Amino acid sequence: MGGELPRLHTPTTTTTTATTAKLKRENHLKTKHDTAFSKWKILIGASDWVDYEAKKEGAERYRVSNLPKVCSPGLYEIGVAVCLSGSGRDLETERIVVVYLGQADNVRSRLQEYGRTGSHLVHGFGLFKDIFSTGFPIVYRWAAMKSKSDAERTESELLERFDYAWNKIGNNARRPNDVLSKIEKISSRNYKIPKIMKMLQSLGEQKVGIQIQAEKLSIGNKPKPSYEENLSLFDRVFKFSRSQPRLVSTTNSEDLNQTQVCGVISSDGTSCSNPPVKGRKRCSNHKGRRLNSVVFINSKNSSRKHNVVVHDKVEVSSVCGVILLDGSPCTRSPFPGRKRCEEHKGMRIINQIMSKSSILKSVTDSVHHCGVNLGDGKCCEKQPVKGRKRCEQHKGMRVR
Incomplete structure (x- = not known):
């Protein structure tokens, strides 16, 4: 009867904030917060607890020497090192399974609790014991923070981005089986990848997560990676040096009371002992001349003793070099612009039997x-x- 048609109710789309899926921490080797953390160190070896309970000589319950040297608030990550020995010398980032993130007002004390009893990760869960049964150690790394509140805030930000297998806060449940599966997968790689191959493989990998700001401690206690760890792959592979060899004295500079002199060999075979012009290596009479020896005189008693230091490589062309009748080379300085002295100008060295090393030896002997x-x-x-x-x-x- 002419009534209005019923309205079609179209479903209204509710705007929801798309939450980014969390990244499983154990599946990512390179993160943006790596540079804020210290190097990985062993906290508890696979057999440390057993050896300590058995009172074995030298056994300790946990690696006290590897704890942070300072007491500071901060973050810490706990992982499992799938390494070949318990010494900690062969810890490789690609063979570490990161399983837990925590924070504390005193990271050193907190790690001591894990070392002594395993804290909550052992009581009721036995997570450490499952790892020790595989024969691998528990490792840690840490980053200092200004305060506990900063540590809590940073921890919350990281847990929003990453799913740590042993963390319960923000996760549905712990994932110990995923950790054991990851360990088994890594340990099945019996071969060792060369370092150059590791660097090439990491070239295509991108860092994930978020950057965090760590507190810089005093020198010696700063938990930052070494310079080599912060080098990019390009810097590591393509690292060139433009440095050249230098003549370095093995004597302490404070005890070396010597003054450099001109040192140019004159026609009579003696060396010029005049001081060099300021900013130059030669005196005003010999400026621009080459030198076949470096001469130092004792500044305390310059008239008594001359100390002559000859370069490993003496330029034979800086002396005349013509072979004399007695078989020795002429040690006079060449005439300016020539290779020979005034007496032997135009002459050639025809005695090819005498090598340059022999000429060098003769020149050196003539100075002494x-x-x-x-x-x-x-x-x-x-x-x-x-x-x-x-x-x-x-x-x-x-x-x-």
């Missing part, structure tokens, strides 16, 4: 002369007797 003061202001330039510091004429005499 007798050195005894002859009284007229000159020093004896004769060759020392083999095995001695002085020539035959002056053997036993001191340099005055």
